[in-house]
Amino acid sequence: MTRKQMGSYRSMKQEISEIQYALAHLGEGDSMLGSSVINDYRSGYPVPQTIVGVDWERLEWQKKHYEKRIYVLQEQCDAIERYVEEDIADSLTRRIFRMYFLEGRTQKEIGKFIHMDRSTVSRKLNALAQ
DSSP states (O other): OOHHHHHTHHHHHHHHHHHHHHHHTTTOTTTTEEEEEEEEOTTSSOEEEEEEEEOHHHHHHHHHHHHHHHHHHHHHHHHHHHIIIIIOOOHHHHHHHIIIIISOOOHHHHHHHHTOOHHHHHHHHHHHOO
């Protein structure tokens, strides 16, 4: 697991929340309205008529697109969480990684919390997250 991948954890969690909000409000307003033209033959010759309504195919495609993106992001977040919780053997290093990458605390805050100076926290982070 690289430092870049772990650093993107909070951003991915935020993106999941944003997509879930968009999914919950999909179709509100006129965002999914579509229009088409048909020929009306009631008068004996074709007269173009505009039809306006919900574009169900587009709505379903957008819903599937959002759900797929949430799934991919959640899988990446789960992999990062598993790495921190299962693959880091040292308890102190695991706590530092959890606080820094998953909770978003600063190195200074972590240092105060575990009674170490910031540079020691930085060395612990740099030792595993390359």
